[in-house]
Amino acid sequence: MKLAYWMYAGPAHIGTLRIASSFKNVHAIMHAPLGDDYFNVMRSMLERERDFTPVTASVVDRNVLARGSQEKVVDNIVRKDKEEKPDLIVLTPTCTSSILQEDLENFVQRAQLNSNSDVLLADVNHYRVNELQAGDRTLEQIIQFYLQKAQKKGDVVTEKTPHPSVNIIGISTLGFHNNHDCTELQRLMRDLGIEVNLILPDSASVHDLKKIPSAWFNLVPYRELGLMSARYLEEEWGMPYVDITPMGVVETARCVRKIQQILNGLGANVDYEEFIEHQTLYVSQAAWFSRSIDCQNLTGKKAVVFGDNTHAVAMTKILAREMGIHVVLAGTYCKYDGDWFTQQVSEYCDRVLISDDNGEIADAIAKIEPAAIFGTQMERHVGKRLNIPCGVISAPIHIQNFPIGYKPFMGYEGTNQIADLVYNSFTLGMEDHLLEIFGGHDTKEVITKGISADSDLNWDTEAQKELNKVPGFVRGKVKRNTEKFARDRGFEKITLEVLYAAKEAVSSVG
Numbered sequence: 001m002k003l004a005y006w007m008y009a010g011p012a013h014i015g016t017l018r019i020a021s022s023f024k025n026v027h028a029i030m031h032a033p034l035g036d037d038y039f040n041v042m043r044s045m046l047e048r049e050r051d052f053t054p055v056t057a058s059v060v061d062r063n064v065l066a067r068g069s070q071e072k073v074v075d076n077i078v079r080k081d082k083e084e085k086p087d088l089i090v091l092t093p094t095c096t097s098s099i100l101q102e103d104l105e106n107f108v109q110r111a112q113l114n115s116n117s118d119v120l121l122a123d124v125n126h127y128r129v130n131e132l133q134a135g136d137r138t139l140e141q142i143i144q145f146y147l148q149k150a151q152k153k154g155d156v157v158t159e160k161t162p163h164p165s166v167n168i169i170g171i172s173t174l175g176f177h178n179n180h181d182c183t184e185l186q187r188l189m190r191d192l193g194i195e196v197n198l199i200l201p202d203s204a205s206v207h208d209l210k211k212i213p214s215a216w217f218n219l220v221p222y223r224e225l226g227l228m229s230a231r232y233l234e235e236e237w238g239m240p241y242v243d244i245t246p247m248g249v250v251e252t253a254r255c256v257r258k259i260q261q262i263l264n265g266l267g268a269n270v271d272y273e274e275f276i277e278h279q280t281l282y283v284s285q286a287a288w289f290s291r292s293i294d295c296q297n298l299t300g301k302k303a304v305v306f307g308d309n310t311h312a313v314a315m316t317k318i319l320a321r322e323m324g325i326h327v328v329l330a331g332t333y334c335k336y337d338g339d340w341f342t343q344q345v346s347e348y349c350d351r352v353l354i355s356d357d358n359g360e361i362a363d364a365i366a367k368i369e370p371a372a373i374f375g376t377q378m379e380r381h382v383g384k385r386l387n388i389p390c391g392v393i394s395a396p397i398h399i400q401n402f403p404i405g406y407k408p409f410m411g412y413e414g415t416n417q418i419a420d421l422v423y424n425s426f427t428l429g430m431e432d433h434l435l436e437i438f439g440g441h442d443t444k445e446v447i448t449k450g451i452s453a454d455s456d457l458n459w460d461t462e463a464q465k466e467l468n469k470v471p472g473f474v475r476g477k478v479k480r481n482t483e484k485f486a487r488d489r490g491f492e493k494i495t496l497e498v499l500y501a502a503k504e505a506v507s508s509v510g
Contacts, residue, residue, distance in 0.1 A: 006358045006378055008308075008333035008396055012126040013094045014039060015135030017055050019142065020090040020122075022173045022201040027086040027117075028055045029076055031104065032094040046402050047173055055092075056080055073104070077111035077119060087206045088118045088142070093126060118206075120145060132224040132308070133336060135172065139201055140228040143209055147237070150210035157214040158237075164263050164270070165195040167215045169241075170226030171202040176311065176395040177409050178202070184411035185221060188246065191279075192259065192272060200229070213237045217262050221245055221410060223310045224334065240265075246410050247314035248322055248418065249280055249287050279412045286415035289423075290323045298426050299324040304365050305349070306331040306375040307394025311409070313344045315374050315393050318418060320348035325422070328368050329353055331361060358382075369477050372425045377401075387476040391425035457483050462496045478503075 013030055017039045020028035030037065037057035044052070056076060077089055089111075093104055108121045123141050124134040150156040166189055171182045182199060189196050197215035198204055218233055218241040220226040230241035240262045246252040253276045260272045280287050289295060303325050305316045312332045319325040330345040331353035332338065338354040345352060353364060362382045365373060373383045373390040377398045383390035392401060393409075408414045459467065470478050485502035486494050 008356050008358070008376065008378070010131035011094070012124050012129050012131060012134035013092050015129075015131035015133065016090065016092045016122040016124060016138045018131070018172050018174050019135050019138040019201050020088075020092070021052060021055060022171075022203070023088070023142070024203055024205045025086050026088045026090065026206060027080055027084055028090045028092050029073070029080060030055055030057050030092040030094060031073055032057060043173060046397065046399060048402060048404075052173070073107045074111045074114075077107075078114045081111075081115040081117045081119075086117050088120060089115065090138070090142075091119065091121045093122060093124070118145075118149075129336075132334065135225050136228045139169075139172075139226065140232050142206065143200070143212065143229050144232060146206050146209035147212065155210055157211045159214060160216055160266075161195060161197065161214055163195055164193065164266075164268055165197040165215045166259075167198045167200060167212055167218045168196060169200045169218050169220050169229050170222045170224075171199050172225055173202070174397065175222070175225070176308075176397055176401055177407060180403075180406055180408035181221060181410040181414070183406070184408035184413050185219070185246070187413075188252075188256075188411045189219075191275065192256065193270070194259070194263075200226070213239060215239070216266055216268075217241060217259070219259075221310075223337070223340075224308055245310050245314050247311075247414060248318040249284055249412075249415050250321060251314060251317060252411060252415065253280065284412040284415040286322065286419040289419050295323065295423060298423070300326050301371040301426060302326050302328045302368065304329045304331075304368060304370045304373045304375070304379075305393070306333075306353070306361055306373075306379055308332060309334045309337050309341050309344075311394035313341060314409075315418070316345045316348050319374070319422065323419075323422060326350075328370060329364055331355065331364075366480070369480060372422075374422075374425070389425045391421045393421070457486055457492065457494055459494045460496070463494050463499045466496060466499055 244255040246255040327349040330349040333356040482502040
């Protein structure tokens with residue numbers, strides 16, 4: 001057994017709750033012990049929304065353990081049905097309910113007898129899947145449930161809209177920049193002359209789900225959420241889908257061309273090449289900026305990328321293909337989808353790392369000593385300890401990843417935001433250097449405790465004095481390079497001669 005003090009993806013019930021609470025008038029009831037109901041606090045704190053449907057916890061306590069949970073769970077479902085009058089109640093199992101081996105499906109069947117709402121048990125295995133996988137499955141399950149229900153009633157809207165239209169699938173609460181991405185995607189569709197039929201699950205009503213088949217195609221911007229639904233809709237309802245994430249100039253153009261191909265295959269007559277050229281040259285500033293003198297000094301700089309599949313793949317391609325930056329390592333914590341990730345990034349980086357062990361990622365970063373990191377909040381913490389700048393490009397999320405200002409990562413405006421993020425991440429180190437030169441800045445030793453590149457060598461007085469002359473923003477890197485040089489050659493103490501020898505060795509390699 002291993003104690004996890006940092007999880008890149010949360011437990012399965014968080015994924016189910018994210019989907020349920022993203023819909024309008026859908027209530028989730030979570031069968032779990034007190035303390036597992038932090039979802040409401042997390043959402044109200046991060047999303048900064050004025051109103052949302054809170055999740056109810058059907059608490060497992062000692063009384064429940066003694067008498068059984070059935071009556072309490074059923075009573076909670078019926079009570080919420082009368083109080084809130086939701087369209088759908090989703091009963092969310094947890095690891096606790098799985099351990100107790102409770103028949104939640106039976107609880108749902110009993111509750112349906114006394115409820116006006118639809119009642120659904122989230123069909124996820126909490127031992128085998130994480131937050132992302134559970135969210136993907138729950139969304140598919142709800143879509144499937146209501147399409148089948150509408151099919152039985154004969155009121156599924158199968159007739160296509162008069163003009164090309166799209167369902168955007170995968171926009172959810174607590175998603176990384178999801179709200180801003182959604183706005184940018186809607187703008188992109190409008191510019192392409194495509195109507196947005198539905199956005200799922202964000203702010204959608206379950207009553208609208210019967211209209212899904214009326215769209216011409218589905219767009220899945222995030223690989224982690226919506227792909228299962230899109231595949232179901234393609235298999236059962238013949239709806240084509242686009243799963244190319246429009247992040248960066250190249251991939252946004254590729255996404256638009258795929259949409260063009262699908263629409264023309266369905267009888268439309270569209271040509272988006274002029275649009276792509278105009279957006280690339282005049283709306284997106286990233287194309288010319290990445291070739292400007294400002295970015296020339298970034299060419300060949302080393303970077304590490306880590307995150308979920310969607311963002312880590314997109315950022316790796318942008319850095320390597322569009323900005324000429326050397327990606328020495330690209331990684332993801334989505335181990336269940338590792339083959340796809342490897343296939344996508346292999347030609348754009350030196351090494352692929354698929355792991356959800358934050359310690360392994362931190363050790364890799366400490367050994368590589370990149371000029372910048374593009375990762376999650378955890379990699380930002382690692383960067384602070386190693387004095388390496390980090391741009392956050394993926395969940396896990398923090399309050400700073402829910403900016404009030406408009407900061408999409410997708411579409412042509414997203415290319416501008418990413419270019420700024422990359423440029424600022426690489427150049428802010430100079431700020432520390434200038435502050436140190438002109439004063440007013442307390443330099444601090446870089447704390448690397450807990451990372452495998454820690455110092456285990458002694459420095460003599462002369463060597464330490466020489467090290468202190470190195471500008472603060474690169475001092476940590478010089479120190480670690482010197483110690484690595486000393487270890488490799490069996491030196492137990494670093495003298496002035498060892499320091500100079502290490503410097504020459506690094507210069508000859510670089």
